[in-house]
Amino acid sequence: MRRKIIxxxxxxxxxxxxxxxxxxxxxxxxxxxxxxxxxxxxxxPFVGPQNYRIIFxxxxxxxxxxxxxxxxxxNLALQLTIPFGIAIVLNHRLKGINFVRATxxxxxxxxxxxxxICARWLLLPTMGPVNYxxxxxxxxxHRLNFLGSLGLAMPTxxxxxxxxxxxxxxxxxxxxxxxxxxxxxxxxxxxxxxxWQCFTRxxxxxxxxMVWFIGFLxxxxxxxxxxxxxxxxxxxxxxxxxxxxVLIYRRAFKTFRPGEASSIAxxxxxxxxxxxxxxxxxxxPKKEERVIV
Amino acid sequence: xxxxxxxxxxxxxLVVAIVLVGVLSPFVYAAFSSFKPLKxxxxxxxxxxxxxxxxxxxxxxxxxxxxxxxxxxxxxNSFKVSLGTALFTLALACLGGYGLARYRYPGKExxxxxxxxxxxxxxxxxxxxxxxxxxxxxxxxxxxxxxIVYTALAAPFCTWLLNxxxxxxxxxxxxxxxxxxAKGLTIFFxxxxxxxxxxxxxxxxxxxxxxxxEYMFALVLLMTSARRTAPLGLATFTAEQYIExxxxxxGSWLIILPIVVCFLPLAKHFIxxxxxxxxxx
Numbered sequence: 001m002r003r004k005i006i007x008x009x010x011x012x013x014x015x016x017x018x019x020x021x022x023x024x025x026x027x028x029x030x031x032x033x034x035x036x037x038x039x040x041x042x043x044x045p046f047v048g049p050q051n052y053r054i055i056f057x058x059x060x061x062x063x064x065x066x067x068x069x070x071x072x073x074x075n076l077a078l079q080l081t082i083p084f085g086i087a088i089v090l091n092h093r094l095k096g097i098n099f100v101r102a103t104x105x106x107x108x109x110x111x112x113x114x115x116x117i118c119a120r121w122l123l124l125p126t127m128g129p130v131n132y133x134x135x136x137x138x139x140x141x142h143r144l145n146f147l148g149s150l151g152l153a154m155p156t157x158x159x160x161x162x163x164x165x166x167x168x169x170x171x172x173x174x175x176x177x178x179x180x181x182x183x184x185x186x187x188x189x190x191x192x193x194x195x196w197q198c199f200t201r202x203x204x205x206x207x208x209x210m211v212w213f214i215g216f217l218x219x220x221x222x223x224x225x226x227x228x229x230x231x232x233x234x235x236x237x238x239x240x241x242x243x244x245x246v247l248i249y250r251r252a253f254k255t256f257r258p259g260e261a262s263s264i265a266x267x268x269x270x271x272x273x274x275x276x277x278x279x280x281x282x283x284x285p286k287k288e289e290r291v292i293v
Numbered sequence: 294x295x296x297x298x299x300x301x302x303x304x305x306x307l308v309v310a311i312v313l314v315g316v317l318s319p320f321v322y323a324a325f326s327s328f329k330p331l332k333x334x335x336x337x338x339x340x341x342x343x344x345x346x347x348x349x350x351x352x353x354x355x356x357x358x359x360x361x362x363x364x365x366x367x368x369x370n371s372f373k374v375s376l377g378t379a380l381f382t383l384a385l386a387c388l389g390g391y392g393l394a395r396y397r398y399p400g401k402e403x404x405x406x407x408x409x410x411x412x413x414x415x416x417x418x419x420x421x422x423x424x425x426x427x428x429x430x431x432x433x434x435x436x437x438x439x440x441i442v443y444t445a446l447a448a449p450f451c452t453w454l455l456n457x458x459x460x461x462x463x464x465x466x467x468x469x470x471x472x473x474x475a476k477g478l479t480i481f482f483x484x485x486x487x488x489x490x491x492x493x494x495x496x497x498x499x500x501x502x503x504x505x506x507e508y509m510f511a512l513v514l515l516m517t518s519a520r521r522t523a524p525l526g527l528a529t530f531t532a533e534q535y536i537e538x539x540x541x542x543x544g545s546w547l548i549i550l551p552i553v554v555c556f557l558p559l560a561k562h563f564i565x566x567x568x569x570x571x572x573x574x
Contacts, residue, residue: 010392014385021445025422089308100309102560111506113524114545118323121538129339175568220413227508245417258421265418
């Protein structure tokens with residue numbers, strides 16, 4: 001009995017911190033979303049679902065909602081496919097592979113501020129080196145305003161963000177791949193299987209479920225990103241890169257409507273929770289029936 | 294042993310080469326450019342190497358200080374906050390990770406799942422409540438507030454990481470020490486701590502890196518310019534009318550350098566710990 005109590009005591013400080021910094025804010029966000037609180041004031045009148053009505057009536061919210069989905073899906077596509085390929089290579093026994101694995105992680109540990117500053121300079125329309133080299137190599141014929149034009153800003157940001165976070169997916173998929181015994185591949189090769197057959201018959205069936213899980217993690221992770229977008233385009237041009245997290249920050253700290261910002265936050269939580277439920281309960285591949293391509 | 298064909302091997306090396314170039318070239322390019330004079334940075338015909346290398350960008354950044362543009366102070370602030378975060382995180386994560394590895398009790402699974410839940414938590418949601426909470430306790434505009442938030446962000450993952458390291462240490466070692474009359478804390482510091490040192494270093498580095506690069510909470514919780522952390526300080530330079538790209542590139546390098554230097558030697562442990570944790574989760 002005493003041992004049990006001691007067992008609970010060890011993680012207690014961490015638990016308290018999580019309750020204070022994560023759980024309490026979750027609950028108070030729901031509460032704020034039902035009040036009309038002037039910024040800086042402690043309290044305001046209870047207004048029920050009024051903040052939600054205001055938000056749902058605004059085109060800028062719906063555009064943000066759409067942008068968030070495009071942003072998260074675009075990032076998911078890039079951060080699941082490319083890392084899968086890289087992880088397969090990194091899983092091989094090659095000379096200097098530990099150095100390569102370490103180097104691949106660098107974009108992930110580099111602060112978003114640095115990525116944003118370097119990208120803004122490299123992508124400048126008239127003085128930017130990227131435009132210069134793209135023209136010189138004949139890939140484009142005239143200079144592009146990567147971060148400043150309506151159609152290009154979102155794809156550019158998705159590519160930039162995927163560059164920063166591809167190590168995360170790579171590492172997770174590498175972890176999944178390392179659960180597959182090497183002998184399986186060796187046996188298959190002896191039987192004359194080519195690399196593609198190895199992938200479809202061994203790799204994919206065995207790690208498919210894990211990659212499925214990683215997919216959700218990557219989607220949500222990207223959905224919640226604020227800093228890289230804010231530091232490069234601030235949601236512009238013309239709100240084309242304004243995802244819901246950017247809109248929340250704007251509402252709360254630029255236009256000082258914390259009640260409305262909170263209701264957007266609640267909508268995000270409900271949306272992601274519902275998505276997770278559907279994803280894992282309805283769409284998940286069963287454990288028994290192996291996914292075979 | 295290796296029955297892979299030479300063609301496939303060279304394909305592997307080709308992929309590795311492309312990835313390395315893709316990862317490193319932007320940084321190397323920006324690094325070289327930080328030594329270029331302004332007329333070589335802002336030009337329609339840029340070159341890879343600087344023609345007339347200069348330290349002027351670094352001089353401007355580090356020596357031309359004003360109260361709102363005091364980059365050395367910002368670096369010091371970041372160092373202080375990051376070190377504080379690493380120490381707090383390690384204290385919490387060692388306790389939690391050790392408890393989860395050594396004791397069995399109901400609710401343990403739930404606790405472990407909670408760590409995962411933090412991963413998918415929309416941190417943007419925290420901005421308003423955390424701002425209000427710290428303002429209520431008069432902790433706005435303090436480094437302490439940042440340390441608390443950053444610890445909360447880093448500690449769940451570090452607990453998970455350390456849990457897998459502590460599991461790898463046989464409990465018999467500790468029991469033997471107990472038989473020899475050693476007490477709880479002595480056992481931890483004499484036996485568990487040295488054996489889990491790579492894990493503890495890795496967790497500390499993770500917490501440090503998390504705090505070192507964080508921008509969003511620093512933006513909201515800090516007001517006084519003298520308290521700014523390096524990422525926040527550098528970002529405010531870009532909001533000015535005329536953007537000085539030279540010092541900005543120099544500043545970017547000074548922010549990257551310490552974390553790359555402290556991370557690369559630990560990368561092997563980091564990957565191992567991450568992989569072990571990920572597979573279990």
